[in-house]
Amino acid sequence: MTAHxxxxxxxxxxxxxSKGDEQAFALLYDRYYRPVAQFIQQLVKSPALAEDLAQETFISLWEAQQQFANVQSLKGYVFISARNHALNCLKRASSELAVKAEIIHHFSALRNDTEEGMLTQAYLDHFSRILETLPPQTRKVFRLCRDQQYSYEDVARRLGISRNAVKKHMVRSMKTLRSAAERDLGISFGLLLTFIHRL
Known part of the structure; x- marks a missing residue:
């Protein structure tokens, strides 16, 4: 069916x-994910954040699938959505980073690296707790893709599952982690990752 x-x-x-066809969405993802991630990277400059924002863009597209009925150009719609998502992230990050800069400035003034480390560790601990709520296979896929930087194809081969299954696990984990970061910590998932990546 997918080949067809x-x-x-x-x-x-x-x-x-527009009719909610999941196979059509899988094809949309396969066709445009990589170009979208590369496009977003030109805006945010960070490969890791670009991957996260690309994932979030496609999640948003699927959640607003009824909008497809009014779209004239699919490619244009996808890239405009990606641009808007990236720019919104940058706007949020500008205020969040201002707060973060103030925190770091305060820590630097006190010359107390321990306190800054405690804040980062608190975020990491929360991130780990949310990861543990994911199904084991989803958690394993996320760690292979994010922590060890394996491609979807490599993860599919290692775990003996399809590439589409890997994609579904990643979408599930990204939705859960993004929601938890915004709900529990009051920050974007992208900013949470900047703290975690410093470890």
Missing amino acids: ISYYDDKELLIRL
Whole structure:
């Protein structure tokens, strides 16, 4: 079935996406994910953050799938959505980073690296607790993709599952972690990752 729909053009995809066709969305993801991630990276400059924002863009597209019925150009719609998502992230980050800069300035003035480390460790501990709530397979996929930087194809081979299954696990984990970061910590998932990546 997937091989058959791989021949659909964007116009046919739009029709199917507007009807909530999951296979059509899988094809949309496969067709545009990498170009979108590269496009976002030009805006945010961080490869890791670009990957996260690309994932979030496609999650948002799927959650607002009824909008596809009014779209004229699928490619244009996808890239405009990606641009808006990245710019919104940068706007949020500008205020969050200002707060972070103030915190770091305060720590630097006190010359107390221990306190800054405690803040980062607190975020890491919360991140780890949320990860533990994910199903074991989803958690394993996330760690292989994020921590060890394996591609979806490599993870699929290592775990004996399909690439599409890897993608679904990553979408599930990103939605859970993003929601937890915003709900429990009051910060974006991207900013949470900047703290964690410093360890």
